[in-house]
Amino acid sequence: MMNSMKTIKIFDKEMSIKDEFDVAFCVWETKGTNLDDYTDQLIEVGQAVFDVKILESGSIIYKIEGYGDSYFVNMFPQMFGFPEKEQIDEIKFLRDEKSKISDRITEIYESIKRTGFTDIK
Numbered sequence: 001m002m003n004s005m006k007t008i009k010i011f012d013k014e015m016s017i018k019d020e021f022d023v024a025f026c027v028w029e030t031k032g033t034n035l036d037d038y039t040d041q042l043i044e045v046g047q048a049v050f051d052v053k054i055l056e057s058g059s060i061i062y063k064i065e066g067y068g069d070s071y072f073v074n075m076f077p078q079m080f081g082f083p084e085k086e087q088i089d090e091i092k093f094l095r096d097e098k099s100k101i102s103d104r105i106t107e108i109y110e111s112i113k114r115t116g117f118t119d120i121k
Contacts, residue, residue, distance in 0.1 A: 032072030
Protein backbone atom coordinates (compact mmCIF):
# COMPACT_ATOMS: atom_id res chain seq x y z
CA MET A 1 0.00 0.00 0.00
CA MET A 2 1.50 3.34 -1.09
CA ASN A 3 1.25 6.46 1.08
CA SER A 4 0.14 9.46 -0.91
CA MET A 5 1.62 12.74 0.28
CA LYS A 6 -0.67 15.73 0.73
CA THR A 7 -0.26 18.51 -1.79
CA ILE A 8 -1.33 22.12 -2.23
CA LYS A 9 -1.80 23.93 -5.52
CA ILE A 10 0.24 27.13 -5.81
CA PHE A 11 0.58 28.98 -9.11
CA ASP A 12 -1.14 26.11 -10.91
CA LYS A 13 1.52 23.70 -9.64
CA GLU A 14 1.01 20.89 -7.15
CA MET A 15 3.48 21.19 -4.26
CA SER A 16 4.10 18.35 -1.80
CA ILE A 17 3.50 19.10 1.87
CA LYS A 18 6.11 17.66 4.24
CA ASP A 19 4.45 18.73 7.50
CA GLU A 20 1.44 20.75 8.70
CA PHE A 21 0.52 22.65 11.87
CA ASP A 22 -2.59 24.59 12.87
CA VAL A 23 -0.47 27.37 14.37
CA ALA A 24 3.20 28.27 14.82
CA PHE A 25 4.97 31.32 16.19
CA CYS A 26 7.69 33.50 14.74
CA VAL A 27 10.88 33.01 16.75
CA TRP A 28 13.11 35.30 14.65
CA GLU A 29 11.76 38.46 13.01
CA THR A 30 11.31 37.83 9.30
CA LYS A 31 9.22 38.78 6.28
CA GLY A 32 6.67 36.78 4.37
CA THR A 33 5.57 37.38 0.80
CA ASN A 34 1.86 37.33 0.00
CA LEU A 35 1.29 34.75 -2.75
CA ASP A 36 -1.62 36.76 -4.18
CA ASP A 37 -0.10 40.21 -4.65
CA TYR A 38 3.62 39.63 -3.83
CA THR A 39 3.68 42.26 -1.09
CA ASP A 40 5.97 41.68 1.87
CA GLN A 41 4.64 41.52 5.41
CA LEU A 42 6.83 41.83 8.51
CA ILE A 43 6.36 38.91 10.87
CA GLU A 44 7.42 39.90 14.39
CA VAL A 45 8.86 37.70 17.11
CA GLY A 46 6.00 35.99 18.92
CA GLN A 47 3.46 36.58 16.14
CA ALA A 48 1.20 33.62 15.45
CA VAL A 49 0.75 32.29 11.93
CA PHE A 50 -1.95 29.83 10.97
CA ASP A 51 -2.61 26.87 8.66
CA VAL A 52 1.13 26.30 8.45
CA LYS A 53 2.51 24.01 5.77
CA ILE A 54 6.15 23.00 5.38
CA LEU A 55 6.69 22.16 1.72
CA GLU A 56 9.04 19.50 0.37
CA SER A 57 10.90 22.34 -1.36
CA GLY A 58 11.94 23.61 2.08
CA SER A 59 9.67 26.66 2.09
CA ILE A 60 6.97 27.40 4.63
CA ILE A 61 3.57 28.82 3.75
CA TYR A 62 1.06 30.15 6.25
CA LYS A 63 -1.85 32.49 6.76
CA ILE A 64 -1.80 35.63 8.85
CA GLU A 65 -4.89 36.40 10.90
CA GLY A 66 -7.00 38.97 9.09
CA TYR A 67 -5.82 38.02 5.61
CA GLY A 68 -8.50 35.43 4.89
CA ASP A 69 -7.49 32.94 2.27
CA SER A 70 -4.13 34.48 1.35
CA TYR A 71 -1.04 32.44 2.02
CA PHE A 72 2.36 33.95 2.71
CA VAL A 73 5.64 32.25 1.88
CA ASN A 74 9.02 32.31 3.58
CA MET A 75 12.08 30.31 2.59
CA PHE A 76 13.12 29.64 6.19
CA PRO A 77 10.81 27.39 8.23
CA GLN A 78 13.35 27.54 11.07
CA MET A 79 12.13 31.11 11.69
CA PHE A 80 8.98 29.57 13.20
CA GLY A 81 8.40 27.21 16.09
CA PHE A 82 6.58 26.53 19.31
CA PRO A 83 8.18 28.69 22.00
CA GLU A 84 6.92 29.14 25.51
CA LYS A 85 5.55 32.60 26.35
CA GLU A 86 8.46 33.20 28.73
CA GLN A 87 10.95 32.52 25.94
CA ILE A 88 9.31 35.07 23.65
CA ASP A 89 9.17 37.63 26.47
CA GLU A 90 12.87 37.14 27.18
CA ILE A 91 13.79 37.44 23.49
CA LYS A 92 11.88 40.73 23.24
CA PHE A 93 13.44 42.06 26.48
CA LEU A 94 16.98 41.16 25.40
CA ARG A 95 16.44 42.59 21.92
CA ASP A 96 15.32 45.89 23.48
CA GLU A 97 18.28 45.90 25.88
CA LYS A 98 20.68 45.22 22.99
CA SER A 99 19.24 48.18 21.10
CA LYS A 100 19.62 50.47 24.13
CA ILE A 101 23.23 49.36 24.62
CA SER A 102 24.04 49.93 20.93
CA ASP A 103 22.49 53.40 21.10
CA ARG A 104 24.53 54.25 24.20
CA ILE A 105 27.78 53.05 22.59
CA THR A 106 27.03 55.27 19.58
CA GLU A 107 26.39 58.25 21.88
CA ILE A 108 29.71 57.72 23.65
CA TYR A 109 31.67 57.39 20.40
CA GLU A 110 30.03 60.53 19.01
CA SER A 111 30.93 62.50 22.17
CA ILE A 112 34.62 61.57 22.14
CA LYS A 113 36.89 64.44 21.15
CA ARG A 114 38.82 63.40 18.04
CA THR A 115 42.49 63.99 17.29
CA GLY A 116 41.77 64.76 13.64
CA PHE A 117 39.10 66.39 11.54
CA THR A 118 37.84 63.28 9.71
CA ASP A 119 34.91 61.43 11.23
CA ILE A 120 35.30 57.73 11.85
CA LYS A 121 32.67 55.81 9.90
